[in-house]
Amino acid sequence: MKSRRTITFLAFPLMASCGLLLAGRAARTKLIQATPEPQQAQQTPTIEEYQPKSTLVTKEHRVERAKFPFIDIHSHHWNPTPGEVDRLVREMDTINLRVMVNLSGGTGEQLQRTVDVMKGRYPNRFVVFANLSYDDLNTPGYGARAATRLEQDVKNGAQGLKIFKNFGMDLKYANGERVHVDDPEFDPVWRKCGELKLPVLIHVAEPSAFFDPWDCNNERWLELKEFPGRARPPAKYPPFETLIAERNHLFAKHPKTNFIAAHLAFHGNDLERLGKLFDAYPNVYVDIAAVLAELGRQPYSAHDFLIKYQDRVLMGKDIYDVNEYKWYFRSLETRDEYFEYYRKRHAFWRIYGFQVPDDILKKVYYKNALKLVPGIDAKAFPD
Numbered sequence: 001m002k003s004r005r006t007i008t009f010l011a012f013p014l015m016a017s018c019g020l021l022l023a024g025r026a027a028r029t030k031l032i033q034a035t036p037e038p039q040q041a042q043q044t045p046t047i048e049e050y051q052p053k054s055t056l057v058t059k060e061h062r063v064e065r066a067k068f069p070f071i072d073i074h075s076h077h078w079n080p081t082p083g084e085v086d087r088l089v090r091e092m093d094t095i096n097l098r099v100m101v102n103l104s105g106g107t108g109e110q111l112q113r114t115v116d117v118m119k120g121r122y123p124n125r126f127v128v129f130a131n132l133s134y135d136d137l138n139t140p141g142y143g144a145r146a147a148t149r150l151e152q153d154v155k156n157g158a159q160g161l162k163i164f165k166n167f168g169m170d171l172k173y174a175n176g177e178r179v180h181v182d183d184p185e186f187d188p189v190w191r192k193c194g195e196l197k198l199p200v201l202i203h204v205a206e207p208s209a210f211f212d213p214w215d216c217n218n219e220r221w222l223e224l225k226e227f228p229g230r231a232r233p234p235a236k237y238p239p240f241e242t243l244i245a246e247r248n249h250l251f252a253k254h255p256k257t258n259f260i261a262a263h264l265a266f267h268g269n270d271l272e273r274l275g276k277l278f279d280a281y282p283n284v285y286v287d288i289a290a291v292l293a294e295l296g297r298q299p300y301s302a303h304d305f306l307i308k309y310q311d312r313v314l315m316g317k318d319i320y321d322v323n324e325y326k327w328y329f330r331s332l333e334t335r336d337e338y339f340e341y342y343r344k345r346h347a348f349w350r351i352y353g354f355q356v357p358d359d360i361l362k363k364v365y366y367k368n369a370l371k372l373v374p375g376i377d378a379k380a381f382p383d
């Protein structure tokens with residue numbers, strides 16, 4: 001009885017914003033009076049417990065290995081050991097993952113170590129991107145110094161620059177002022193990337209739902225319950241649209257620099273908007289890392305989008321797990337229907353394959369990355 005009351009109490013703030021649920025609650029109170037209470041409690045699963053098994057019977061095509069060798073443009077391996085790298089290569093071979101891009105190379109000595117342990121031992125299997133150090137952000141001349149460091153990192157083997165999501169959101173100057181995504185202080189860095197033909201893979205903002213109130217209308221309610229720290233409340237963060245406007249201004253300011261906006265630029269839930277972004281900025285590309293469920297819930301739109309913007313989209317996975325790539329293969333290579341996604345907190349919905357023709361699959365899997373990232377051996381890939 002005690003625990004039941006606690007649950008009702010905790011659930012109330014969420015329900016308060018939900019007229020429908022409140023009405024349902026009143027109806028249930030009546031029901032409880034007529035039904036023995038323990039039985040009722042058992043019959044109402046929590047959102048986490050509710051795992052309905054689909055009764056749909058339809059053709060399934062499990063794809064354990066990509067149809068073509070591919071490049072994962074979005075992976076993270078911090079300071080890997082030689083043993084970890086050996087294991088990675090063995091696993092990569094099982095799924096036709098030809099080249100993995102490690103976005104977490106760091107800078108300076110750390111970058112050198114990561115290049116040595118990955119590329120040094122498997123020259124054709126890994127690419128390492130550098131990251132910026134913000135340690136001296138508050139010392140005048142930061143941008144020029146960061147650009148010089150990046151140039152050195154490139155000499156040491158870096159083939160791109162990754163900007164993490166704290167940029168624009170959590171990164172602040174000593175006076176407390178937020179570093180804006182289009183802060184001119186960083187212009188020397190973006191210019192240097194253009195000059196060296198170095199792609200910038202940049203993560204700006206988060207899914208827009210993280211900026212919205214955490215209530216029962218929020219599409220990512222479950223994820224925010226599991227990870228409350230992912231919420232971006234207005235008291236602490238700029239609005240989603242502010243970050244997007246700053247980001248687009250950055251893209252406009254540096255037309256000679258190629259940007260890969262991570263995670264479908266967080267417009268996976270609005271492909272028309274993403275199309276407009278591509279139309280406005282020819283220097284912008286995206287990866288599909290960790291946002292497959294956005295495409296998988298709109299297979300017709302996703303298919304047509306990939307046909308139209310076939311030169312702008314790159315294969316990526318984000319958090320590495322060799323067993324999770326098969327959802328990407330199945331979505332891109334088949335027309336399977338209504339299958340379960342691998343992360344319920346990203347998508348409580350099921351997804352659909354949006355099979356694209358082989359020539360487009362090749363672009364997404366490797367050709368677009370080969371064009372953008374300097375120094376990958378193209379001979380390992382079919383024409």
Ligand SMILES: [Zn+2]
Pocket residue numbers: 074076318319
């Ligand atoms: Zn990432």
